[in-house]
Amino acid sequence: MSILRLPSIQRKSGSSIQESRGDKVFSWINYTFLTIILIVVLYPLIYTLSASISAPSAVISGKVILFPVDFSLVGYEKIFSYPTFLNGMLNSLFYTIVGSSVSVVVTFMAAYPLTRRDLPGRRFLTVLFFFPMLFSGGLIPFYLVVRDLGLVNTRWAIVIPTALSVWNLIITISFLRASIPDELYEAAQIDGCSDIGFLLKIVLPLAKALIAVLFLVYAVGQWNQWFFSLVFQTNPDLLPLQNILRNILILNKVDLGMMADIKRMADQQALQEQLKFSSIVVASVPVLLLYPFVQRYFVQGLTIGAIKG
Amino acid sequence: MASTRQPNSIDSTAFAGGRTAAAPAGSMRHLLIRMRRRWQLYLLLLLPLAYIIIFNYIPMLGAQIAFRDYTASGGIWNSEWVGLANFERFFNSYQFSRLIVNTLSLGLYLLVVGFPIPIILALSLNQVRTLWFKKTVQMVTYAPHFISTVVMVGLILQMLNPRFGILAQLTAALGLAPASVMSKPDLYQSIYVWSDIWQHMGFAAIIYLAALTTIDPALHEAAVVDGASRVQRIWHIDIPGILPIATMLLILNFGNFINIGFEKVLLLQNPVNTSVSEILDTYVYKVGLASPTLDFSYATAIGLFKGVIALIMVVVANSSVKRLGQESLW
Incomplete structure (x- = not known):
């Protein structure tokens, strides 16, 4: 590195400024x-x-290095005929769609009034919404509230307590502030538009892209969540995919009934390992398909939130 | 507030006339009138407000069971008041120092390694002139950020599996005995931290890449004319350019470093590594919700202890950001 720090001004006569040797070396190192x-x-x-589409025996003996070995879809066949896994997937789909819809609605219901400068008490309300980012009562008091509301072991335990993310609220507020000027409010008011009318007729149509991406961000969060289900749902029929995955991937708990047709112990073990790879793929593909859309928003969101202040 | 001009102008002009004469009682009435005019906004806020009160503020009140001996019959308000007994019990328990050391060391490790790497990645990406290559690296390094914690931990376990996986193949290629790294407590924190970097470095670099695009290109042009090398331009233009945001993020991360993503800590735990992997948050969960004798009060006390420290750290961090003249968190 010390060589690189030397000023390497090497201009060739006649030609314009060229990459110096030091810069070329740097470029090479950088790539x-x-x-x-x-x-x-x-x-x-x-x-x-690759492992998910290789033969289980090839996976467990370490023959798979980069490309699939002995192509086989047995892992996917098994995982898609595993009722617990399918049920988890349906549950996740429910939590993702219903949960994200509720979240988007609640986020807008909070964000829109908080962007209105003519709302008396706006500062106080904003602090009220943001303070929980800094301090919370902790896991146990939160659990007690959810329990006392009778939500434990219902689907609503996943959808309702996580409805509003303060971070997404902040991003929504800064987006609305940046894209909807105060003059628009004033003009609409002079034309006799009510506050809710303004939200429905002007704000929401202007924020279509934000709504879509907000939905996706909440959806990724819901699809990936497992801890609330661990705490609030003891009924296995309600568990989302991530909790089923936890059993398969981390706790090594697989219903051996699904392997009844496989006699040899070693083959069962091999299949159990291979199932992990195919279930990882099945669980991650939906999110990775959404990700190119979400990613752009995150870049914008981060930029709005951090650089422009 | 000029923007409060209303369509029902008779009302507001009549009131504006009486405003000068009216004393405090009048300004109160003024406020009420302004509030009534915005009733639809309050109507909209009703649901989110109820949500935040029920799921954020009521638990804050509920945290008082840290000072009580919670019983099912007494509940939050009527269980016996025991003062600081739960805290004393925690401070005197053999777990206390271990939990503090584990929490702080993991948080600090993550901060020290996790902070500079995204900056290096961003600076490096910023030097790439081949657009497709830059886009590919960005696409690929962002992707793991969206993988769920459960899948991530499953992936770690598969990669580090002593029978197959990349580690087994490396050790085999080097002629070494297969290593079961998950059963080595010494390696727990490194596995946690480096897998976190693998997962999030690309995403964390975004903010620096955005900051780098705001640097005036004229600076670079001038430096090139003056014969500055690329390294010199990084050192004298790029790094000073992202220094404000980097400083702010460093301070905020420092204020936040006690709040480790505890889901991953919990998932990576196994019976062999709990001596290093048990942190305050996982212990709260275990004492309060995952032990045969659920001790709500004790768990809440530990959680509250951590929450107060975290609050103080964030507030101190944020006020130092303010002192540096940066945009602060609020």
Whole structure:
């Protein structure tokens, strides 16, 4: 590195400014560095995909290194004929769709009034909404509230207590402030538009993109959530996919009934390991398909929230 | 407030006339009138407000059971008041120092390693002139951020599996005995931290990349004319350019470092590594919700102890950001 820090001003006569040798070396190092990062991030993902479509025996004996070995879809066949897994997937779908819809509605109901400068008590209300980011009563008092509301072991335990994310509220507020000028409110009011009318007729149509992406962000969160289900749902029929995955991937608990047709112990073990790869793929594909859309918003959201202040 | 001009102008002009004469009682009436005019906004706020009160503020009141001996019959308000007994019990327990050390060391490890790497990645990406390569690296490094914690931990376990997985293949290639790293408590924190970096470095780099785009290109052009090398331009233009945001994020992360993503800590736990993997948050969960004798009051006291420290740290961090003249959190 010390060589690189030397001022390397090497201009060739006649030509305009060219890359100096030091810069070329730097560029080379830089590309190498990023290529290594690319490989490090990509490798586990490719390995997982390859292992999920290889023969279980090839996976467990370490023959799969990068590409699939002895192509086989037995892992996917098993996982899609596993009723617990399918039920978890349906539950996750419910939590994701219903939960995200509720969240988007609640977030807008809070964000729109808080952007109105003519709302008496706006400052106080804003602080009221933001303070829980800094301090909370803790897990147990939260659990007691949910329990006393009678939500434990219902689907609503997942949908309602997590409805509003303060972080998403902040992003929604700063988006609305940036994209809807005060003059628009004033003009609409002079034309006799009510506050709710303004929200429905002007704010929501202008914020279509934000609504879509807010929905996606909440959806990713709901699809990936497992801890609330661990705490609030003891009924296995209500558990979302992530909790089923936890049993398969981390606790090594698989219903051996699904392997009844496999006699040899070693084959069962191999299949159990391979199931992990196929279930990882099945659970992650929906989110990774959404991600290119969400990612752009995150970039915008982060930029609005942090740089422009 | 010029924007409060109303369609029902008779009302407001009549009131504006009486305003100068009216004393405090009048300004109270003025406020009520302004509030009544905005009733639809309050109507909208009703549901979110109910939500935030029920699920955020009532638990704050409920945290008083940290000072009581919670019983099912007594509930939050009528269980016996025991003062600081639960806190004393925690401070005197053999778990106390271990939990503090585990929480602080993991948080600090994550901060020290996790803070600079996204910056290096962003600076490095910013130097790439081949657009497709830059986009590919960005796409790929952002992606793991969206993987769920459960899947992430499953992936870690599969990759580090002593029989197959990348680690087994590396050790086999080097002619070493297969290593079961998940059963080595010493490696727990490193596994946690480096897998976190694997998952989130690309995403964390976004904010720095955005900051780098706001740097005036004229600075770079001038530096090139003056014969500055790329390294010199990074050192004298790029780094000073992102320094304000980096400082702010460092301070805010420092204020937040006690709030470790405890779901992943919990999922990565196994019976062998609990001596290093038990942190305050996981212990609260275990004492309060996952032990045979659910001790709500004791668990709440531990949670409250952590929550107050976290609050103080965030407030101190935020006021130092303010002192530096940056945009603060609120």
